[in-house]
Amino acid sequence: xxxxxxxxxxxxxxxxxxxxxxxxxxxxxxxxxxxxxxxxxxxxxxxxxxxxxxxxxxxxxxxxxxxxxxxxxxxxxxxx
Numbered sequence: 001x002x003x004x005x006x007x008x009x010x011x012x013x014x015x016x017x018x019x020x021x022x023x024x025x026x027x028x029x030x031x032x033x034x035x036x037x038x039x040x041x042x043x044x045x046x047x048x049x050x051x052x053x054x055x056x057x058x059x060x061x062x063x064x065x066x067x068x069x070x071x072x073x074x075x076x077x078x079x080x
Contacts, residue, residue, distance in 0.1 A: 001054075001061065001070075002051075009068050009069050010045070010046035010050075010070050010072055011026075011046065011069050011070065011071045011072070012043070012044050012045070012046050012050060012072055013042070013072070013073045014043070015073060015074060015076060016042055017037065017042050017043070019064065019073040020064065022034075022037065022043055022071060023064045025037075026066040026069060026071070027066050059074055060074070060075040061073065061075060
């Protein structure tokens with residue numbers, strides 16, 4: 001994940017959304033839906049704070065590639 005983060009292509013999907021719905025919207029280039037989610041703050045580009053927290057907390061992430069993007073979502077402990 002570090003390599004993708006360094007390239008600036010990691011997109012975070014909060015647990016309030018189905019991450020595969022977001023991936024499908026990206027694949028379909030549904031700009032309106034993506035803009036809505038981004039405006040709500042439930043989809044956003046990973047920043048240094050995210051990367052630091054993931055590293056310190058050893059956060060489990062699930063990921064899907066929608067080239068050139070890598071969508072990630074934190075795995076809640078109750079889901080694994």
